[in-house]
Amino acid sequence: DGGITQSPKYLFRKEGQNVTLSCEQNLNHDAMYWYRQDPGQGLRLIYYSQIVNDFQKGDIAEGYSVSREKKESFPLTVTSAQKNPTAFYLCATGGRTQYSNQPQHFGDGTRLSIL
Amino acid sequence: GNSVTQMEGPVTLSEEAFLTINCTYTATGYPSLFWYVQYPGEGLQLLLKATKADDKGSNKGFEATYRKETTSFHLEKGSVQVSDSAVYFCALSVPGGSYIPTFGRGTSLIVHP
Numbered sequence: 049d050g051g052i053t054q055s056p057k058y059l060f061r062k063e064g065q066n067v068t069l070s071c072e073q074n075l076n077h078d079a080m081y082w083y084r085q086d087p088g089q090g091l092r093l094i095y096y097s098q099i100v101n102d103f104q105k106g107d108i109a110e111g112y113s114v115s116r117e118k119k120e121s122f123p124l125t126v127t128s129a130q131k132n133p134t135a136f137y138l139c140a141t142g143g144r145t146q147y148s149n150q151p152q153h154f155g156d157g158t159r160l161s162i163l
Numbered sequence: 164g165n166s167v168t169q170m171e172g173p174v175t176l177s178e179e180a181f182l183t184i185n186c187t188y189t190a191t192g193y194p195s196l197f198w199y200v201q202y203p204g205e206g207l208q209l210l211l212k213a214t215k216a217d218d219k220g221s222n223k224g225f226e227a228t229y230r231k232e233t234t235s236f237h238l239e240k241g242s243v244q245v246s247d248s249a250v251y252f253c254a255l256s257v258p259g260g261s262y263i264p265t266f267g268r269g270t271s272l273i274v275h276p
Contacts, residue, residue, distance in 0.1 A: 052206075079262060090252070090268035091207075098262075106263075138206050142262060149195040149214040149256075152264060154206030 051075065054139050054155035060163045061126065061133055069124045069158045071139035079142040080122035081152070084108060084135045091138065097122055126160065134161050165190045169253050169267035176243055176274050184238040184270045186227075186253035194255040196220075196229055196236040201250045201269070210238075210251070248274045 055070045071080065079098045083091040093106030097116040111130025116122055126133045136159050140152040170185040188194065195214045199207040211220030216231035227238045236253060253267040 054206075081263075091266045093263065096263065140207075142264075149212070151197050151199075151209040151212055152207075154199075154208070156206045157204075 052139055052141060052153055052155035054137075054158050056158060057156070059158055059160045061160060062163050064128045066125055066127050067133075067160070069126070069137055069139075069160070071122045071124065071155060072120055073122075073139075073141045073153075074120065075141055075153060076119070077141035077143055077153070078119070080116070081140040081142070082106075082112070082114065082122070082124045083138045083140065085138060085157075086135050094124065094137075136160075165194070165255060165257060165265040167253050167255055167265050167267035169251075169270050172250075172269075172271035174270060174272050176272070178245055178274055178276050179242045180274075182238070182240040182243045182247075182272065184251055184253075184272070186236045186238065186267060188234050188236065188253075188255050188265075190234075190255055190257055190265075192257045194257045196227070197254045197256070197264070198225070198227055198236070198238050199252040199254060199266075201252065203249070207252060243272070243274045245274045245276055248272055 052073045061067045081096040082094040095114040097103035113125045138157045139155040142152045143150045166189045197212045198210040200210045201207045211222040213220040213229035219228045225240045250269045250271050252269045254264045256264040
């Protein structure tokens with residue numbers, strides 16, 4: 049089945065550690081996104097990528113990094129510079145920019161906590 | 164810029180009650196409008212959408228009509244079930260540009276038996 053796979057489902061980070069969240073898609077979508085969701089909050093955009101080897105910062109990129117080496121994959125690294133990483137992280141995909149009437153598709157999320 | 168405003172939750176209802184979750188928007192151009200649903204511990208799923216004025220989106224008993232004159236896209240359901248308990252997000256996207264959707268803050272719905 050076509051979809052988005054996020055892993056792991058739960059992740060724990062130690063002080064000073066970088067951790068990487070995986071996002072893989074087989075929907076053949078060009079655009080991929082990372083969002084952060086805090087309890088009772090909406091979605092905040094961390095990074096997005098519209099094509100391979102290109103990505104842009106979202107509203108809260110500080111303390112995060114990404115890469116887009118393959119169309120199917122868009123991993124997110126939460127660096128030690130992100131002092132408050134505890135949150136639910138959602139990966140999403142979408143079609144080309146002119147197809148604004150198409151919805152985003154979301155993975156099931158990764159819950160990151162500090163040890 | 165673009166923005167989406169949703170009514171604050173939680174909305175608490177008894178089973179079989181009528182549901183309305185208000186959503187209003189501001190946007191440049193002619194946006195497409197969406198409702199997404201998020202069940203506990205999961206990602207968002209598209210519930211319904213409308214791409215032009217007066218369109219009605221519907222799915223699973225939920226409906227919303229694109230009202231350009233009032234810039235609204237209110238979500239309604241005639242008879243809610245316990246299984247409808249979730250968080251509902253209203254969103255818009257505008258043609259061209261970077262295609263970054265704008266989301267509302269979400270409205271939590273709790274349905275009691």
